[in-house]
Amino acid sequence: MSRRTIAGGLAIAAAITVTTLPAASVAAEQVSVKFPSARFPLGARPVPTKTMTAVTQGIDLYDVKAGTSTDGYTLTVLMPNGRDSGPLPNAEAKVAEVEAIGETPALQEVVRPAVADAPAKTEYMVRVGLWPLKDKKKAEEAAKKFKEAGLKVKVDYLGDDGLKTTGPWNVKVVMIDARTFRGSYAASLGTSVAKRETVSSMAKAANAVVGLNGGFFNIHTAKELRGEPVGASVVGGRLLSEAVPGRSAVVLQGRTAKITELQTTVIAISQDGEKASINGINRAAATDELVLYTEEYGAKTPAGGTDVVMDAGGKVIGVRVSGAAVAKGTRVLHGNGVAGEWLNQHAWQDWTVKVDTKVVDLRTKKELNLTPDLHVVAGGVGLVRNGKVTITAKRDGHDSMNMILRRHPRTLVGITSNGSLILATIDGRQPGITVGANFHEAAQFMRWLGARQAINLDGGGSTAMVVGNKLVNRPSDGAERAVGDALLVLPK
Known part of the structure; x- marks a missing residue:
């Protein structure tokens, strides 16, 4: 993970250290769960302070503190979409806007590290100034000048960046x-x-x-x-x-x-053998969706559809216009559009509708x-x-x-x-x-x-x-x- 200053005077450390942990900390077998004796794994790997409290049998609470504060504030110029970073052309345009009001910006390359299912990605940020932690108000005053000039900026704490930090x-x-x-x-x-x-x-x-x-x-x-x-x-x-x-x-x-x-599959099976997929449980319904509401829902079913009220065994004990609460001991199948038509055809009064849940x-x-x-x-x-x-x-x-x-x-x-x-x-x-x-x-x-x-x-x-x-x-x-x-x- 790295961030490199391409232009301007903002001096910020360029990398975060990814620590390789000793093999003992991830041993294949553990006799019991124990708090590690190794140094804290983040930042410069400081020695943490910890206080242990025995909560009850088999449960311990640790209060852990590590690191010290050395980060300060800068101004981040927001991209057209309101985000902190973006493509190089957008960042370069923002550099020009900052220079036009007589300020000296820093154009920074920011690499979002790869994860298991997505590659690394490079974007760019534009920043101005550097203030110590105690001078946040000065950074906020500086931000007013940019806003008055029509530039969207935010006061940004460098410890939030995800790059090199000492904590705490x-x-x-x-x-x-x-x-x-x-x-x-x-x-x-x-x-x-x-x-x-x-x-x-x-x-x-x-x-x-x-x-x-x-x-x-x-x-x-x-x-x-x-x-x-x-x-x-x-x-x-x-x-x-x-x-x-x-x-x-x-x-x-x-x-x-x-x-x-996990994967869940929920299917409504009518007494006549017809089946329909239940799209959701205890949430708002989109057009043509069949949604199941349980007594735990705690709100009214959506208006503008059909409600089929069932007892615990799946017997239909009522068909109503939707928009009412779910009574204790009941479940409600709600449908609108295509799903509402299925209910009207296959969930009649006194029929049984089985809900198969996997x-x-x-x-x-x-x-x-x-x-x-x-x-x-x-x-x-x-x-x-x-x-x-x-x-x-x-x-x-x-x-x-x-x-x-x-x-x-x-x-x-x-x-x-x-x-x-x-x-x-x-x-x-x-x-x-x-x-x-x-x-x-x-x-x-x-x-x-x-x-x-x-x-x-x-x-x-x-x-x-x-x-x-x-x-x-x-x-x-x-x-x-x-x-x-x-x-x-x-x-x-």
């Missing part, structure tokens, strides 16, 4: 020893699928020992529906959100956990048994597979420069060779306090902790870890954000 890092790690842990794992969507809720609230309601924010939720739907997970969600053996095909997920059952990729582990090619102890939390990006850094950013929809290279707060889950579970949060977006991590750093960090498999969950302002009903990390929003779902560690 503020990290929380929960290690759950498979040999001695006697509790269980679960997922929670809170009081409903549609509603967002804090991890603290979900953990308290379940009497959880540990709570961690889960996967991404849909911010591009109606405000009242934004708790909907983007990807597979299973709670107590009930599929409450369909998978994004091939996306990484954490599968929890009893006190076991694994990371894999959740398949794409690594083993085996179907998961939807038993009451099965839970699934969808992740955003696979990080480590079989002990090797394997970042599946493109497959998981996060292969942008911003997501791969820049640093953000991270929520991470890892599994060791003996099945022990590692939960971690790396706080970020707090200049001078903690810089967060990019995908490569997050993967290196989880390998350092001993993870043979690791996944990135939702991060940014969503990153939250609750231990013993206390929020132990420091969210970048300044307060805990309501999220879609949570991964919970239960006492039994």
Whole structure:
């Protein structure tokens, strides 16, 4: 990963060191999960300070700090699309605009590193000036001149770049020893699928020992529906959100956990033998889609279609105009357009419509048994597979420069060779306090902790870890954000 100054006077270090970890840190077998004794794997590999708290049998919490603050601020001139970087011609045009108002810009080449499913990509940035951490206000004053001249700029903290930094890092790690842990794992969507809720609230309601924010939720739907997970969600053996095909997920059952990729198939089978694919579960319906709503949805079905209300056995107990709540003990098949016509033809009053649900582990090619102890939390990006850094950013929809290279707060889950579970949060977006991590750093960090498999969950302002009903990390929003779902560690 590198950034090179092509023109101008902005002096910034040119590369981030990718550390090769000692073989002992990723040994094929582990007797138990232990915090590593090696130096912190990021930056100049400083010696971290750590404080360990025994939470309960088999669960330890580590408060880890490493590195020091040496980064400052610069002004980043935004490209025509509003992004930080872009093609060389766009960047050169911005250089000319900056020079036209009497300022000296720096044109920088930025290489977004390759990941497992996407090649490296080169883009260019235009930046002006350099201010130490304590002089952010001076940078903000300088930015006003550019905005008055019609140039869009932002005050940019260099520690967020994803390139060379000395930190600091503020990290929380929960290690759950498979040999001695006697509790269980679960997922929670809170009081409903549609509603967002804090991890603290979900953990308290379940009497959880540990709570961690889960996967991404849909911010591009109606405000009242934004708790909907983007990807597979299973709670107590009930599929409450369909998978994004091939996306990484954490599968929890009893006190076991694994990371894999999932595919879900849901089919409505009418009493007359006709079949129709169910396109989604507990989410807004697009034109011609057939969507299943369960009692956990917590919102009204969409208006403008047909609702078929079924009891627990699949018997149709009502056909109605859509736009009403889902009563307890029922499920609703909703369709509009072509899907609505199928319901009108094949889901009559007192008929039976079977809903056939399959959740398949794409690594083993085996179907998961939807038993009451099965839970699934969808992740955003696979990080480590079989002990090797394997970042599946493109497959998981996060292969942008911003997501791969820049640093953000991270929520991470890892599994060791003996099945022990590692939960971690790396706080970020707090200049001078903690810089967060990019995908490569997050993967290196989880390998350092001993993870043979690791996944990135939702991060940014969503990153939250609750231990013993206390929020132990420091969210970048300044307060805990309501999220879609949570991964919970239960006492039994």
